[in-house]
Amino acid sequence: MANKTKKKKVTNKSTEWIAGYISANRATSEENERRRKEEGFQEQKGLKNLNSTEKVYVTVIVLGLIGIFIKYVVLKMF
Numbered sequence: 001m002a003n004k005t006k007k008k009k010v011t012n013k014s015t016e017w018i019a020g021y022i023s024a025n026r027a028t029s030e031e032n033e034r035r036r037k038e039e040g041f042q043e044q045k046g047l048k049n050l051n052s053t054e055k056v057y058v059t060v061i062v063l064g065l066i067g068i069f070i071k072y073v074v075l076k077m078f
Helices: 013-039 052-077
Strands: none
Touching: none
């Protein structure tokens, strides 16, 4: 008699987890968008809707870019 064993079905748990996370996020986003439309909320664009941490990040990035510009462009002229 041949020893026949059932092969175990291989599942990718990480793919299932990521797909579940994405579908839950999509449902939450759609629900939030529906509520905003019902309340008549108009989304603001630009830097007005950033929280304080995000404003600090933007400030640091801008200052860094200015520093790089000064170092490599302005100081190389002299």
